[in-house]
Amino acid sequence: MKTIKNSLLISVIASIGLQLYLSLNYYQLHSLKGAGDSICNINKIFNCSAVSASSFSNIAGIPISNIGLSLHLVLLALIVLNIFSPSSSKNRLKISLGLASISLLGSVVMAAVSFMFLNVYCIFCIGLYILSIIIWLLLKKLVPEFKFNIQSFFNKNFILKPLISIAVLSFFSHILLSGPKEDKKLNKQINFIVEEWEHGPKITLKTKPMLTMGASKKDAKITIIEFADYLCPHCKHADPQIKAFVLANSSNTRLEFYPFPLDSQCNIAMKFSRGGLTCKLTKAVFCANNQGAGWDVHRLIFDNQDYLSKSYNKSQFFLDIQKVSTKLNFNKWKACFNDSKTVEHIFEISQAGQTAQIQGTPSFLVNNRKLSKAQFLPILNAVKSKILENQH
Numbered sequence: 001m002k003t004i005k006n007s008l009l010i011s012v013i014a015s016i017g018l019q020l021y022l023s024l025n026y027y028q029l030h031s032l033k034g035a036g037d038s039i040c041n042i043n044k045i046f047n048c049s050a051v052s053a054s055s056f057s058n059i060a061g062i063p064i065s066n067i068g069l070s071l072h073l074v075l076l077a078l079i080v081l082n083i084f085s086p087s088s089s090k091n092r093l094k095i096s097l098g099l100a101s102i103s104l105l106g107s108v109v110m111a112a113v114s115f116m117f118l119n120v121y122c123i124f125c126i127g128l129y130i131l132s133i134i135i136w137l138l139l140k141k142l143v144p145e146f147k148f149n150i151q152s153f154f155n156k157n158f159i160l161k162p163l164i165s166i167a168v169l170s171f172f173s174h175i176l177l178s179g180p181k182e183d184k185k186l187n188k189q190i191n192f193i194v195e196e197w198e199h200g201p202k203i204t205l206k207t208k209p210m211l212t213m214g215a216s217k218k219d220a221k222i223t224i225i226e227f228a229d230y231l232c233p234h235c236k237h238a239d240p241q242i243k244a245f246v247l248a249n250s251s252n253t254r255l256e257f258y259p260f261p262l263d264s265q266c267n268i269a270m271k272f273s274r275g276g277l278t279c280k281l282t283k284a285v286f287c288a289n290n291q292g293a294g295w296d297v298h299r300l301i302f303d304n305q306d307y308l309s310k311s312y313n314k315s316q317f318f319l320d321i322q323k324v325s326t327k328l329n330f331n332k333w334k335a336c337f338n339d340s341k342t343v344e345h346i347f348e349i350s351q352a353g354q355t356a357q358i359q360g361t362p363s364f365l366v367n368n369r370k371l372s373k374a375q376f377l378p379i380l381n382a383v384k385s386k387i388l389e390n391q392h
Contacts (some may be wrong), residue, residue, distance in 0.1 A: 001142075008138040009079055015072045015131045018124045022065035026052045027178050029241065032186065032376050037240040037303075040123040044213070044295070049240055050247035051122040053377055056113050062174045064110065068103065068128065070169035074162050075099050075135075090143065097139040098159045099166075100132070107132040120247045186378070193372055194382050200369040207352040209256035210286055211294045214246045220254035222387055224374065225365040227260040227353045230281040231274075231309050235362045236302045238375030245380045253384075257298075259285070259346065260353035260361055266343055267350040269358075277312055280337075282346050284321060287336035293325035300324050 028035035029052050040048040057063055078096045082089045107129040114121050205225070214220065226242060228235035246255045259282040264270040266279035281301050288297040300320060301308065308317070322330045336342055356365060364374035366383055373379050 004138050004141055005079075005083065008135065008142075009076075009083075011131050011135050011138065012072055012076050012079060015128055015135070016069060016076065018128050018131075019065050019069035019072060022048065022052065022122075022124055023063055023069055023173075023177055025049065026057065026063040026065060029053060029244065030377050032189075032373070032378060034237060034241050034376055036237060041240055041244075042123065044120070044243075044247060046121050046123050047244065047247055048122040048124055049244035050120045051114065051118060051125060053241075053244040054118055054248035056110075056117065062170055064106075066174055066177065067166070067170045068106070070166045070173060071099055071103055073169060074165050075103075078162075093139060093143045095159060095162055097136070097143055099162060100136040100139050103132045104136045118248065119250065190378055190382050193379055194386055197366065197369050197371040197383060198386065202368045203356050203365060203370070204368060205258075205352045205355055207258070207349055207355075209258050209352075210282075210349050211255075211257035211289060211298060213243070213255040213257075213295065214250045215252055215254045217254065219252065221252040221391060222249070222384055223254045223256060223367055224380075225256045225258065225356075225368075226374075227258050227356065227358045227361055227363045229260055229262045229278055229361045230285075230301050231278045231305065232262070232361045233305070236305050238362045239299075239302050241375050241377060245377060249384065258349055258352045260350055260358055260363070261346065262361065266346040267353075268347060269350065269354040277308070279343065279346060280312075281308065283337050283342050284317075286342060286345060286349075287333045288321070288325070288328060290336060291328055291332065293327045296325040296327075297321065 025035055025038050025048065029049055035049065038048045040046070041050075051057060052063070052065075057065075059067065075096055078092045078099075082092045082096075110125065111129055114125070209225070217223075224242065224246065226238075228238070242255060246253050260269075261267045261278040261282050262270055263272075263274045263276060263278050265273050265276040266282060285294050285297045285301065288294050304320070318330075318334070321328070321333065353363070356363070356370070362375060364371050366374060366380075367387065371379070371383060374383075
């Protein structure tokens with residue numbers, strides 16, 4: 001019995017930790033400050049930020065992870081009370097099992113949504129689904145005679161009070177975790193940016209992008225064109241947020257990535273050379289993309305941007321390239337990397353940025369019009385709403 005209770009306590013605390021992390025990541029991602037790359041963003045299939053960026057991640061603006069956090073805090077309180085105050089322990093365990101049943105049902109629904117509508121998954125969410133099963137099974141062992149039914153919701157002495165506590169806790173924790181907001185000022189800023197985008201001139205690019213992600217050209221209602229430099233810290237910061245939006249809306253959103261190296265050695269728009277390192281990094285992605293591993297090397301470079309910019313080592317970089325993807329034939333990649341024609345290709349691709357009159361990186365076009373601060377989800381969501389609204 002003691003082992004079951006200890007396991008239950010550990011499982012609930014672990015759930016609280018995961019829910020808290022996901023909630024904080026949600027609020028950062030949905031702000032105009034943005035979030036860095038989440039530790040559970042592994043690839044295009046397993047990406048927590050993409051799930052968080054989707055329209056399924058909240059209820060009335062409150063993230064589902066925050067509601068789950070509140071539920072598990074109430075659950076923790078009941079379990080702790082049961083440990084230190086044995087009186088009425090059976091009733092508290094029944095209430096706990098009722099809440100665990102709701103959590104388990106929510107896990108099943110969210111897992112189905114990810115599978116049926118998103119086709120992208122959150123590793124921490126999967127961890128929570130597993131924990132919800134474990135918590136339910138442990139509580140069921142403690143009260144095997146309990147049977148949960150819908151009438152329990154209307155019993156004020158049983159489940160209704162805890163549910164009200166969860167609702168109140170969700171609301172106030174939402175206010176606390178989201179931080180101070182100036183909604184009117186924020187909305188005014190977003191509206192101004194969207195209006196500026198909507199009335200901007202259309203820019204047509206003839207050069208093909210180096211990398212693409214998301215919907216096909218035919219299916220894309222929203223096309224984001226990104227210009228970035230691999231040594232630009234702001235580009236690194238923007239990268240996971242743009243990807244999250246595209247992956248969350250992959251049925252109708254397409255990303256086209258154009259390198260815009262801030263170095264005259266591979267970009268005619270630049271007047272000065274910065275040593276050629278960003279050109280080498282761009283070549284590395286270009287050559288990997290010829291074998292279908294472009295995004296893998298793209299991420300490798302951004303993940304190691306600080307190290308590469310301070311102490312680039314060719315031998316070590318080549319070793320990292322060999323490990324980055326099973327798709328990559330290293331000898332073919334190396335031949336492409338050392339080929340003088342590859343630099344010519346980079347020059348050609350970077351001319352797209354000159355056509356778009358790019359002044360700095362990262363810069364974005366959405367449906368061929370310049371959009372400032374496009375790396376932030378509130379801006380992208382506002383533009384998305386405008387585009388889809390105009391298409392109906």
